[in-house]
Amino acid sequence: MVGASLAGLSAARSLRQRGYDGRLVVIGDETHRPYDRPPLSKEFLAGTLREADLALERDGEELHAEWLLGTRAAGLDRTRRAIRLADGREVRADGVVVATGAAARTLPGTDGLAGVHVLRTLDDARALRDDLARGGRLVVIGGGFVGAEVASTAYALGLDVTVIEAAPTPLAGPLGQAMGAVVSALHADHGVRLLCGVGVKGLGGEHRVEAVLLEDGRSVPADTVVVGVGARPCVDWLEGSGVALDNGVRCGADGRTSLAAVVAVGDCANWYDPGTGSHRRVEHWTGALERPAAAVAALLAHGATEPGVPRPPYFWSDQYGVKIQFVGQAAGADSVTVEEGSTDDRSFLAVYRRAGRPVAVLGMNQPRLFTRARKQFGTAAS
Amino acid sequence: MIPACRLEDLPRGEAHRLDIDPPVSVFHTDDGELFAIDDTCTHQDASLADGWLEGCEVECPLHASKFDLRTGAVDAPPARLPVRTHQIVVEDGTVYVRLSTDAPNLPPCVSARLAGGAA
Numbered sequence: 104m105v106g107a108s109l110a111g112l113s114a115a116r117s118l119r120q121r122g123y124d125g126r127l128v129v130i131g132d133e134t135h136r137p138y139d140r141p142p143l144s145k146e147f148l149a150g151t152l153r154e155a156d157l158a159l160e161r162d163g164e165e166l167h168a169e170w171l172l173g174t175r176a177a178g179l180d181r182t183r184r185a186i187r188l189a190d191g192r193e194v195r196a197d198g199v200v201v202a203t204g205a206a207a208r209t210l211p212g213t214d215g216l217a218g219v220h221v222l223r224t225l226d227d228a229r230a231l232r233d234d235l236a237r238g239g240r241l242v243v244i245g246g247g248f249v250g251a252e253v254a255s256t257a258y259a260l261g262l263d264v265t266v267i268e269a270a271p272t273p274l275a276g277p278l279g280q281a282m283g284a285v286v287s288a289l290h291a292d293h294g295v296r297l298l299c300g301v302g303v304k305g306l307g308g309e310h311r312v313e314a315v316l317l318e319d320g321r322s323v324p325a326d327t328v329v330v331g332v333g334a335r336p337c338v339d340w341l342e343g344s345g346v347a348l349d350n351g352v353r354c355g356a357d358g359r360t361s362l363a364a365v366v367a368v369g370d371c372a373n374w375y376d377p378g379t380g381s382h383r384r385v386e387h388w389t390g391a392l393e394r395p396a397a398a399v400a401a402l403l404a405h406g407a408t409e410p411g412v413p414r415p416p417y418f419w420s421d422q423y424g425v426k427i428q429f430v431g432q433a434a435g436a437d438s439v440t441v442e443e444g445s446t447d448d449r450s451f452l453a454v455y456r457r458a459g460r461p462v463a464v465l466g467m468n469q470p471r472l473f474t475r476a477r478k479q480f481g482t483a484a485s
Numbered sequence: 486m487i488p489a490c491r492l493e494d495l496p497r498g499e500a501h502r503l504d505i506d507p508p509v510s511v512f513h514t515d516d517g518e519l520f521a522i523d524d525t526c527t528h529q530d531a532s533l534a535d536g537w538l539e540g541c542e543v544e545c546p547l548h549a550s551k552f553d554l555r556t557g558a559v560d561a562p563p564a565r566l567p568v569r570t571h572q573i574v575v576e577d578g579t580v581y582v583r584l585s586t587d588a589p590n591l592p593p594c595v596s597a598r599l600a601g602g603a604a
């Protein structure tokens with residue numbers, strides 16, 4: 104198991120549930136036991152969840168695994184059937200689960216400037232939380248989900264917040280133009296400034312950041328900056344290993360890779376989606392939880408299983424006290440209609456269709472209706 | 486014992502939430518069994534009455550942890566603690582709940598609010 108977070112832990116659990124009783128080694132380069140990332144931009148950043156509340160393992164849960172934490176995998180040697188570790192050690196393996204997730208993208212030339220953060224790990228979140236406690240002006244670069252959640256949390260903490268988004272509409276990728284505009288209107292609802300369609304040229308300040316410089320010449324004063332411009336899959340360590348890479352690890356519909364006895368799961372894995380006939384790297388919590396079961400089944404059966412149809416991707420986001428839930432794929436939809444509630448109330452259910460067939464559902468503050476729609480959708484899509 | 490609802494008003498496959506503190510929900514399964522559990526998910530502030538009832542399990546509407554209505558046990562993360570279960574009594578067509586005396590496993594955000602709520 105390489106990667107000791109949600110996908111790695113889920114794979115380890117699945118292996119044990121399926122009766123694998125051999126040696127299990129979990130290699131993770133963070134020093135922490137598996138913890139939950141979604142609260143890092145929400146409750147943990149807000150101070151309402153403590154670190155202990157983030158644990159993913161249950162009290163007393165025992166997987167009989169050897170945890171090599173604080174240890175980075177540096178390579179996979181297919182002929183020696185081994186994982187090379189950065190500290191020079193080697194772990195032999197009959198099967199490998201790649202679960203190395205993704206790392207936050209940074210802006211070039213922003214290293215070494217105090218007050219500039221990304222948010223991916225617990226250590227990132229601790230550092231950001233300490234800086235937000237100083238108050239003042241926060242500028243968030245990137246209006247995606249993580250950026251929007253940080254903005255919402257910082258707003259609730261009393262900071263003066265600006266969000267800068269290069270695209271004309273935030274969240275247009277995952278939600279489409281129309282609904283991206285509706286969801287990102289939450290910023291304005293709360294007096295958080297949202298500047299769209301403008302790129303960032305650089306950061307001003309000598310030791311500590313003082314401003315974000317925009318491509319149109321404007322300068323936005325800042326005491327703290329969060330760079331929320333997405334994540335890249337952590338697969339550099341597999342370069343040259345024989346595992347085919349393409350926007351992460353290129354996988355079949357059950358996580359198997361181009362090498363026998365190697366599967367990949369979670370944010371680093373670009374699974375084939377039989378529904379659309381293309382590959383898609385899903386970066387959501389629920390996928391990292393559920394999909395390892397299929398990958399582990401394929402691994403234990405030495406690839407002799409037929410891949411099932413994975414459940415359609417689901418994610419949620421919490422912003423300004425509004426629960427946002429989404430299932431399916433917005434790209435390729437030719438219509439989106441609000442079927443319950445109203446976008447003005449920020450409480451509605453919207454259905455995306457392609458040639459009349461539902462392809463995605465978005466809910467805002469409608470957990471009950473959304474859950475029913477998601478279940479229907481799950482059965483209709485399979 | 487707290488009266489919850491008339492049995493005839495709670496069709497199979499449905500749930501009824503009692504707005505007490507903390508809230509409790511009564512579930513009527515497709516097989517006709519009745520169960521009562523704490524309504525608030527042990528992970529975060531979600532109402533399990535809004536969840537998805539299947540067999541003797543309810544799936545949380547937010548992050549899909551499933552709770553066993555018979556025991557309160559949770560199947561998979563993100564929730565890690567069971568919900569409390571309560572006893573059900575049906576008398577003369579009315580469903581009553583006999584509340585458990587155990588401490589509830591409320592999510593951290595809700596416990597914090599309740600603790601600070603008195604102020």
Ligand SMILES: Cc1cc2nc3c(=O)[nH]c(=O)nc-3n(C[C@H](O)[C@H](O)[C@H](O)COP(=O)(O)OP(=O)(O)OC[C@H]3O[C@@H](n4cnc5c(N)ncnc54)[C@H](O)[C@@H]3O)c2cc1C
Binds near residue numbers: 108139143
């Ligand atoms: C701030 C934040 C908020 C989020 N909120 C939501 C949300 O609201 N809803 C939602 O659906 N999803 C959310 N997500 C996404 C969700 O957390 C991820 O989809 C999930 O964590 C993916 O799990 P994973 O195990 O695949 O990868 P990761 O959690 O990224 O874990 C990968 C692990 O592998 C380790 N690793 C990397 N390279 C190596 C190496 N070479 N050797 C050893 N170890 C290595 C990493 O250090 C890391 O610990 C959020 C993510 C973040 C960062």
Ligand code: FES
Binds near residue numbers: 531546
């Ligand atoms: S609130 Fe129930 S699983 Fe998260």
